[in-house]
Amino acid sequence: MSTRFTEDEVIAAVTRLTRPQLIRYIEVAFVRPERAEQGYLFRQVDLARLELLCDLSQDLELDENALHVVIPLLDQLHAARLDLARLTDTLRALPPDLQDRIARYTAQR
Amino acid sequence: MPDDPYKTLGLTKSATADEIRKAYRKLVRTSHPDLHPDDPQAEARFKAIAAAHELLRDPETRARYDAGEIDSAGVERPRRQYYRDFAGASDNAYQTRGAQGRGGFGGGADPADVFAEILRNRSRGGAGTGGGFSAPGPDARFTLTIPFLEAARGGETRITLPDGSNLAVRIPQGTEDGQTLRLRGKGQPGYAGGPAGDALITVHVRPHPVFRRDGDDILVILPITIDEAVLGGKVTAPTIDGPVGLTIPKGASSGHTLRLRGRGIARGGTGSKGDQRVELRIVSPPGQDKALADFLTEWRKTQAHDPRAEMLKDAGT
Incomplete structure (x- = not known):
């Protein structure tokens, strides 16, 4: 997962993305590529995020204002999902009798 | 196709x-x-x-x-990759969380709050189902300090709210320090017919001079005399439900722990009960006991037992 893409490679890979649009998304921090001496370096996650931004802005015709609402909410959603997944893992790792107790304890509330 | x-x-x-x-x-x-x-x-x-x-x-x-x-x-x-495939990675820098401690499931969130939140959302079935917009009221947060025994045995207390009214709070058996109690519908009123928020009461348990707690077990250090240690015997030990008899085995040492089954903390609803663990501590009689000193002077002459021999060997220094 340590592959990095240059700005040109990103424009080529995300076919719908124009260079001015990419620059704008970086300016408003919708994507935050790494900075290197020769320019920006993008990760896989940045590419997937740019695909999503294209879906939202082109297919759903969300303007930048709407993106400023949607993107932070999505980021919060994913943070909450991760926390929940960790919590679930933690619970499943507990001894069964403790899990029972937690289940009964939460049912009482 | x-x-x-x-x-x-x-x-x-x-x-x-x-x-x-x-x-x-x-x-x-x-x-x-x-x-x-x-x-x-x-x-x-x-x-x-x-x-x-x-x-x-x-x-x-x-x-x-x-x-x-x-x-x-x-x-x-x-085939393209979706953002969600990356979004869950714990090193994803794009995840954002609300300010710590202000709701949300931030890093410091109490898992019990998370559960309560999940269950509450489910039971309320989401806001605005009746057409018009309505929303549950905000939760109100309080803290409450209660004595150790009240937390261990459960009870009822009252807290005075900022507006001067007061609220009965049932302390469940076995409440732990830092636990949050939720009183449904005792928070701020809802909007436009929405249900009232909850009162969230964080409970602090005052330490007890005699009892300590480890999970559902109660820990007590019990002083015994030299003769009780050597000869064994029946003594009385305090428990959270009152004094009980306890048999000291012959030849007991300091640090020896005895278990009083079912004398710990009962968890409401589970029927399970912790134990009380009694750690013995041998205490010399106060003042100078001439008779005892004379006896031990004689006794020492015939003794070869060195309780530190093993330890000095194990220390390896």
Whole structure:
């Protein structure tokens, strides 16, 4: 997962993305590529995020204002999902009798 | 074989370009995997929708499809990666959380709060089901300090609210320090007929001079005399439910722990009960006991037992 893409490679890979649009998304921090001496370096996650931004802005015709609402909410959603997944893992790792107790304890509330 | 792209978009062959665009946009909203991260079928649906749209959006490829020149698989997009596949990674820098400690499931959140939140959302069934907008009221937060024994045995207390009224709080048996109690509907009133918020009461348990707590077990250090240690005997030990008799075995030492089964903390509703663990501590009699000193002077002459021999060897220094 340590592959990095240059700005040109990103424009080529995300076919719908124009260079001015990419620059704008970086300016408003919708994507935050790494900075290197020769320019920006993008990760896989940045590419997937740019695909999503294209879906939202082109297919759903969300303007930048709407993106400023949607993107932070999505980021919060994913943070909450991760926390929940960790919590679930933690619970499943507990001894069964403790899990029972937690289940009964939460049912009482 | 892929399906009819018109059917996929819920359209007929006579659909206008505008209808195609609208139908596609509507389906993207309901099926985009990144907008529905918990829907495992979203990706397959979205892929079909995107492929159908790809084919029909361009009048030229649409005409070729209609004429039977290409089939619906012709323009399927290569497999792409969705943001949600990366979004869950713990090192994803794009995740954002609300300010710590201000609701949300931030790093410091109490898991009990998370559960309560989940259950509460479920039981309320979401706001605004009745058409007009209504919302539950905000939760009100309080802290409460209670004595150790009240937390261990359960009880009822009252807290005075900022507005001068007061609220009865039932302390469940076995309440732990830092635990949050939720009194449903005792928070701020709801908006437009929504249910009231909850009162969240964080309980602090005052330490006890005699009892300590480890999970559901109670820990006590019990002083015993030299003769009780050597000869054994029946003594009285305090428990959270009052004094009980305890038999000291012959030849007991300091640090020796005895277990009083079922004398610990009962967890409400579970029927299980912790134990009380009694750690013995040998205490010399106060002052100088001449008779005892004389006896031990004689006794020492015939003693070879060195309790430190093993230890000095194990220390390896």
